[in-house]
Amino acid sequence: MVKPNTKSRAVFFVSDRTGITAEALGSSLLSQFEGVDFNKKHLSFIDTLDKANEAVKQINRASLQIGEPALVFSTQINHEFRVMMSKSDCVFFDFFDTFISKMERSLDLKSSHTAGRLHGLNHYSSYSNRISSINFALGSDDGLGAKSYENADLILIGVSRSGKTPSCLFMALQYGINAANYPLIEQDLENTQLPDVLKQYKHKLFGLTINPIRLQKIRDERRSNSHYASLKQCQSEVNRAEDLYHAQCIPFIDTTQTSIEEISTKIIHKLSLR
Amino acid sequence: MVKPNTKSRAVFFVSDRTGITAEALGSSLLSQFEGVDFNKKHLSFIDTLDKANEAVKQINRASLQIGEPALVFSTQINHEFRVMMSKSDCVFFDFFDTFISKMERSLDLKSSHTAGRLHGLNHYSSYSNRISSINFALGSDDGLGAKSYENADLILIGVSRSGKTPSCLFMALQYGINAANYPLIEQDLENTQLPDVLKQYKHKLFGLTINPIRLQKIRDERRSNSHYASLKQCQSEVNRAEDLYHAQCIPFIDTTQTSIEEISTKIIHKLSLR
Numbered sequence: 001m002v003k004p005n006t007k008s009r010a011v012f013f014v015s016d017r018t019g020i021t022a023e024a025l026g027s028s029l030l031s032q033f034e035g036v037d038f039n040k041k042h043l044s045f046i047d048t049l050d051k052a053n054e055a056v057k058q059i060n061r062a063s064l065q066i067g068e069p070a071l072v073f074s075t076q077i078n079h080e081f082r083v084m085m086s087k088s089d090c091v092f093f094d095f096f097d098t099f100i101s102k103m104e105r106s107l108d109l110k111s112s113h114t115a116g117r118l119h120g121l122n123h124y125s126s127y128s129n130r131i132s133s134i135n136f137a138l139g140s141d142d143g144l145g146a147k148s149y150e151n152a153d154l155i156l157i158g159v160s161r162s163g164k165t166p167s168c169l170f171m172a173l174q175y176g177i178n179a180a181n182y183p184l185i186e187q188d189l190e191n192t193q194l195p196d197v198l199k200q201y202k203h204k205l206f207g208l209t210i211n212p213i214r215l216q217k218i219r220d221e222r223r224s225n226s227h228y229a230s231l232k233q234c235q236s237e238v239n240r241a242e243d244l245y246h247a248q249c250i251p252f253i254d255t256t257q258t259s260i261e262e263i264s265t266k267i268i269h270k271l272s273l274r
Numbered sequence: 275m276v277k278p279n280t281k282s283r284a285v286f287f288v289s290d291r292t293g294i295t296a297e298a299l300g301s302s303l304l305s306q307f308e309g310v311d312f313n314k315k316h317l318s319f320i321d322t323l324d325k326a327n328e329a330v331k332q333i334n335r336a337s338l339q340i341g342e343p344a345l346v347f348s349t350q351i352n353h354e355f356r357v358m359m360s361k362s363d364c365v366f367f368d369f370f371d372t373f374i375s376k377m378e379r380s381l382d383l384k385s386s387h388t389a390g391r392l393h394g395l396n397h398y399s400s401y402s403n404r405i406s407s408i409n410f411a412l413g414s415d416d417g418l419g420a421k422s423y424e425n426a427d428l429i430l431i432g433v434s435r436s437g438k439t440p441s442c443l444f445m446a447l448q449y450g451i452n453a454a455n456y457p458l459i460e461q462d463l464e465n466t467q468l469p470d471v472l473k474q475y476k477h478k479l480f481g482l483t484i485n486p487i488r489l490q491k492i493r494d495e496r497r498s499n500s501h502y503a504s505l506k507q508c509q510s511e512v513n514r515a516e517d518l519y520h521a522q523c524i525p526f527i528d529t530t531q532t533s534i535e536e537i538s539t540k541i542i543h544k545l546s547l548r
Contacts, residue, residue: 007381009381017536018535018536018538018539019539020298020448020535020539021298021299021302024294024295024298024299025295025298025299025369028295028349029370029373029374029377030377031388032351032374032377032385032386032387032388033377033383033385033386034386035383036381036383042539042543042548044539044540044543045539045540045543069380071377071380075299075302077306091376091377093373093376093377095299095369096303098372098373099303099367099372100303100306102367103303103304103306103307103345103365103367106343106345106365107281107283107307107310109309109310111306111307112306112307112308113306114305114306127533131440131534134439134443138412138415138439141412165408165412166405166408166409166447169408169443169447170447173440173443173444173447173534174294259401260405260447261292261294262291262292264292265292265293265294265316265318265319266318266319268316269316269318269319274316
């Protein structure tokens with residue numbers, strides 16, 4: 001259904017490199033405006049004059065088509081290409097130039113104007129950490145858990161499908177944190193003692209919990225109409241997991257209304273991991 | 275070793291929510307300055323007056339300690355808390371306020387001033403896509419490959435340890451793209467034909483390649499001194515994989531000097547996946 005009052009607007013994220021930062025901040029700002037249909041395009045790796053010319057053409061074309069200047073969010077560092085795009089038919093949001101002079105003054109230094117510093121391989125050791133943390137999370141997920149706990153920065157515990165694996169992977173990818181996981185199964189929940197294998201790592205534990213109705217829905221998508229996915233089973237597991245967290249004083253977080261980005265930053269903060 | 279001329283500077287990333295965007299853009303700007311030792315702190319989920327007061331204290335303390343005002347990168351949306359922090363002893367980089375008025379003028383709309391729109395669950399369907407894409411990537415990685423190719427947005431192919439899995443996971447996490455992978459093993463490389471299971475999905479294929487010396491190093495960390503990790507074996511596999519890509523006209527990318535962010539954005543662009 002076409003809403004007659006919906007405005008349309010072309011949006012471009014432009015960058016010398018991946019454009020991930022331009023998109024993150026641009027999307028964050030756009031999310032503050034409702035009732036506009038934003039038609040988003042990514043112009044990444046604008047690192048030659050030809051590509052910059054082509055970008056300008058695309059921006060002009062989109063603005064002409066919609067009848068309003070496109071919004072362009074830029075982390076472009078190359079001065080020449082940045083100026084070209086800023087002069088096209090658009091409203092130009094310059095994340096680099098807006099702040100860099102203030103930073104230069106404040107630090108009393110000249111900036112290096114080098115593209116691709118953030119999402120490239122410039123800081124090889126931290127990049128390498130992130131990759132090895134991904135492998136660590138995958139290894140832990142494959143049941144190599146017990147072996148990995150020693151080297152883990154933290155161990156997420158929770159019932160099946162409470163969000164452990166995606167959270168571990170996010171912490172690995174984003175922060176290079178070695179996050180292992182331990183799935184709480186029925187035997188673990190018979191009392192409020194920690195499973196033996198976890199006892200010596202209590203300080204690394206963080207619990208996840210989830211609304212049982214939501215859990216039931218997630219499990220049902222996996223194994224429809226199973227005992228595993230029944231509401232009764234989900235309620236029982238969640239209740240007993242929370243009892244365990246309380247009894248053992250393990251910090252925990254409810255993942256029902258919480259994204260993996262929020263889960264991860266909260267855990268990292270709570271365990272002072274950075 | 276202490277470099278006598280290295281300046282020190284406290285840096286804070288502040289936000290009502292995760293602070294991921296503040297950190298991304300702030301780090302991107304900081305990476306333009308060399309020779310300064312940036313002491314970074316994250317002040318996430320500043321969503322109460324108490325937390326805002328505590329944040330101001332931390333900023334003032336850090337500035338006093340170093341003897342230079344801290345650099346504060348903010349995506350804080352709450353007006354009151356933002357003003358409090360901007361008045362602390364710091365240089366305040368306001369990613370929200372700097373651009374939002376220009377956006378309001380350009381869109382002829384008022385912004386909603388709602389925090390947590392980007393990394394929260396506000397767009398549930400796209401969040402849900404990302405989680406299911408993570409599960410998709412993990413499933414594909416567990417050897418469920420053949421079954422998953424039908425539903426894949428793309429299939430990464432390459433020799434063992436060329437970077438397939440981390441790239442698939444990043445595309446899932448960041449973009450909700452269903453990326454499967456197929457590891458090219460020796461039998462697949464006996465000629466330049468595609469493995470049978472991939473033939474009908476040729477349009478979804480993207481190849482990874484890697485410098486053999488780098489590959490040898492990565493494999494050696496896994497299985498030291500094995501045939502698998504020998505330079506000769508690495509060279510042979512990489513050469514034959516590239517022959518296959520050329521013979522079958524499969525686009526491919528060298529991952530040696532390329533981060534998973536760069537690999538992913540390049541592939542997505544090339545296959546027009548967004």
